[in-house]
Amino acid sequence: MPHAVTAPTLRTLAVAGRDERFPVNRIFCVGRNYAAHAREMGADPDREPPFFFMKPAQAAVDASxxxxxxxxxxxxxxxxxxxxxxxxxxxxxxxVAxxxxxxxxxxxxxxxxxRRDLQLAARDKGRPWEFGKSFALSAPIGAIRRAQDIGHPNSAAITLTVNGQPRQASNIDQxxxxxxxxxxxxxxxDALEPGDLIMTGTPEGVNAVVAGDVMAGAIAGLSGITVSVAR
Known part of the structure; x- marks a missing residue:
């Protein structure tokens, strides 16, 4: 059956060491899932029930x-x-877990x-975070390592540098x-579907980048990413 308008482009991500690609369906994000980051954002780090927000599939960027x-x-x-x-x-x-x-x-x-300024302005007015979080090309993601190849990591260093200088450093066991x-x-x-992604939260050290900056992200045992902000 023909479409009434041009169909959106299917976003896909690389799978490490394989030819097939992972189709992106929905992107769920967990808010404030590291205690130190919750504190730096002015929130109570106690183990309250998790909350989620979403990014569109158009946010995904292949950063393999x-x-x-x-x-x-x-x-x-x-x-x-x-x-x-x-x-x-x-x-x-x-x-079940x-x-x-x-x-x-x-x-x-x-x-x-x-877009932190937009997110915080919306938060302070009790409004949704959409313009702060859910914009196109806002989720660069590296090559996916299959669980059948690497297992399920529960302790691994997670780091980010900007222009070679440390910004974020923690462990996913936090x-x-x-x-x-x-x-x-x-x-x-909401029933999960094949192709869904869950971004599990960020540790402390979040900060601003400007045009020309180069971010290098890594989690031990996974494929790292290098993402620059275009001038």
Whole structure:
């Protein structure tokens, strides 16, 4: 059946060491999932139930090779947030935490780029964060490493440098809510589908980048990313 208008381009990500690509369906993001980052954002780091926001599939950028992203409009504070990304291979609703990891296709390094000034202005007015978080090309993601190849990492250094200088450094074992717990909670609200991505939150050290800056993100055992901000 013909489409009434041109169909959107399917966004896909590289899979490390393989020819097939991972199709991006939805991008779920976990808010304030490291205690130190919650504190630097002025929030209570206690283990409150996780909350989620979304980015569109158009946010995904294949960062399996060095890539440049544009500085987005309407912001003076574009912040970096390095994150462990979970790629869902098998969907399901009401998934229990004990079974959650079998739904994971693999893992990647990603950046949740944030128009911080717009996000905070919206937050202070009790409005949605859409313009601060959910914009095109705001989620560069590296090559996905399959879980069947690497297992399910639960302790690994996570770091980000900007122009070679350290900005963020922690360990994914500091996640307040684990990958399995995030999958369980999220799937209770909305059935997960193959192709969904979950960005699991960022550690402390978020800060601004400007045109010309080069970000290098890494999680031990995964494929690192190099992302520059176009001039």
């Amino acid at each position: 090779a060095p890539v440049a992203i544009p500085y987005p409009p309407k912001t003076a504070k574009l912040h970096h947030e390095i994150e462990l990304v979970v790629a869902i291979g098998e969907g399901g609703a009401d998934i 004990a079974d959650a990891l079998r739904h994971v296709y693999g893992y990647a390094v990603g950046l949740d780029m944030t 996640l307040i809510w684990s990958v399995a717990e995030c999958i369980a909670v999220l799937s209770a609200y």
